[in-house]
Amino acid sequence: MSKTFKKDGTLNIPDLKKPDLQKAIVKKHKTFVKSAYCPKGHNLMSDVKIDDHKGIHFLYRELKSNKEADIVITALVGDCTKVYLKGDAFNDGEIVAIYCPICRSELLTHGDCECGTQDYLFFLNEKLDKDCAQTFCSRIGCAKASKLHVAEDETSVVHKEEETVVTEAYCPNGHSLISDIKIDQHKGIHFIYKERGGNREAEIVVTATVANSKKIILSGEPFKEDQIVDIHCPTCREKLPILFDCECGAPIYMFFLDKSMNYNYGQSFCSRIGCVKGSSLQLSEDMLREFMVRHCS
Numbered sequence: 001m002s003k004t005f006k007k008d009g010t011l012n013i014p015d016l017k018k019p020d021l022q023k024a025i026v027k028k029h030k031t032f033v034k035s036a037y038c039p040k041g042h043n044l045m046s047d048v049k050i051d052d053h054k055g056i057h058f059l060y061r062e063l064k065s066n067k068e069a070d071i072v073i074t075a076l077v078g079d080c081t082k083v084y085l086k087g088d089a090f091n092d093g094e095i096v097a098i099y100c101p102i103c104r105s106e107l108l109t110h111g112d113c114e115c116g117t118q119d120y121l122f123f124l125n126e127k128l129d130k131d132c133a134q135t136f137c138s139r140i141g142c143a144k145a146s147k148l149h150v151a152e153d154e155t156s157v158v159h160k161e162e163e164t165v166v167t168e169a170y171c172p173n174g175h176s177l178i179s180d181i182k183i184d185q186h187k188g189i190h191f192i193y194k195e196r197g198g199n200r201e202a203e204i205v206v207t208a209t210v211a212n213s214k215k216i217i218l219s220g221e222p223f224k225e226d227q228i229v230d231i232h233c234p235t236c237r238e239k240l241p242i243l244f245d246c247e248c249g250a251p252i253y254m255f256f257l258d259k260s261m262n263y264n265y266g267q268s269f270c271s272r273i274g275c276v277k278g279s280s281l282q283l284s285e286d287m288l289r290e291f292m293v294r295h296c297s
Contacts, residue, residue: 029162031077033134037123038100039108044122050074050081051184056122058107059099062090070101077134079185092141113137164210166267170256171233172241177255183207183214189255191240192232193223203234210267225274246270 036044036056046057055072062068069087074080090096098107098120110121110133117139124132169177169189179190188205195201202220207213223229228250231240241263242251250272257266 033075033077033124035124035126036075036134037126037128038103038105039123039128040100040103040105041126041128042100042102044100045075046072048072048083048085050083051076055083057085057101059101059104060087060090060096061099062094062096073136090140094140096138096140098138110135113139113142115139115142117142163212166208166210166257168257169208169267170259170261171236171238172256172261173233173236173238174259174261175233175235177233178208179205181205181216181218183216184209184212188216190234192234192237193220193229194232195223196228196230206269223273227273229271229273231271243268246272246275248272248275250275 032053033056038044044056044058046055048055048057050072051074053075056075058071058073060069060071067088067090069090070085071082071087072085073082095117099105100107107120107122110119110130113119115137117137119135119137121130121133121135123129124134165186166189167178167187171177177189177191179188181188181190183205184207186208189208191204191206193202193204200220202223203218204215205218206215231253232238233240240253240255243254243263244252246252248270250270252268252270254263254266254268256262
């Protein structure tokens with residue numbers, strides 16, 4: 001097992017040759033729609049945000065009962081998250097007609113989905129060009145329902161983002177820290193946070209997306225801003241290893257990306273609640289290099 005510091009107290013400089021971490025860290029690409037128009041040219045983009053991006057506003061009407069709902073769906077291509085602004089939620093299997101919420105014109109149809117129900121489309125530019133449109137199924141609960149499908153990828157109408165996601169995480173005893181609970185569609189990372197000098201603790205899942213700070217509290221009360229916590233494995237309850245202290249003075253903890261327990265290529269994060277590095281994962285090699293720049297140059 002490699003050590004952060006050598007026996008003589010000098011820093012153990014990370015190897016320049018990285019191991020193959022393709023299984024533990026993966027690059028994910030996201031595509032968001034930037035503009036949306038009905039057949040009459042009305043803007044369908046909403047001020048309501050889903051995942052920090054403006055959603056797309058529609059009026060859904062169930063064909064048999066005429067039940068209506070104002071709905072905003074995610075602008076993320078391939079996702080099906082939606083928010084009901086008005087009206088009751090529809091049941092899985094119901095088929096809806098989809099309208100512009102401004103002029104109440106029905107959107108154009110675009111063939112049939114694999115489920116046998118028609119797909120609708122909206123336009124991505126004001127030219128209302130069918131080669132630059134998005135399609136989605138009209139059956140509630142269909143695997144493709146509300147999932148946008150790019151008809152043509154144009155940088156002027158879609159926005160692409162890349163994120164780095166941790167898919168493997170281990171404590172010092174080799175227990176997996178990956179949770180079945182998802183944050184932003186990715187399995188999160190499971191920890192026990194303990195109050196320093198006290199008995200209070202909380203079970204927490206943090207996002208597996210590097211440089212993001214989202215988390216879900218499974219049990220216990222949230223800790224207050226500026227508190228420093230000890231971080232433990234939820235299986236064996238052993239405390240995670242510490243790299244060194246953060247600039248804020250709190251310990252930076254880390255977990256491993258594989259069972260070889262390589263300190264250079266783990267993921268690290270600050271233990272002070274509310275610190276800019278708190279709960280934001282960062283490759284431990286990068287943290288070590290930052291430390292060397294600050295203290296060894």
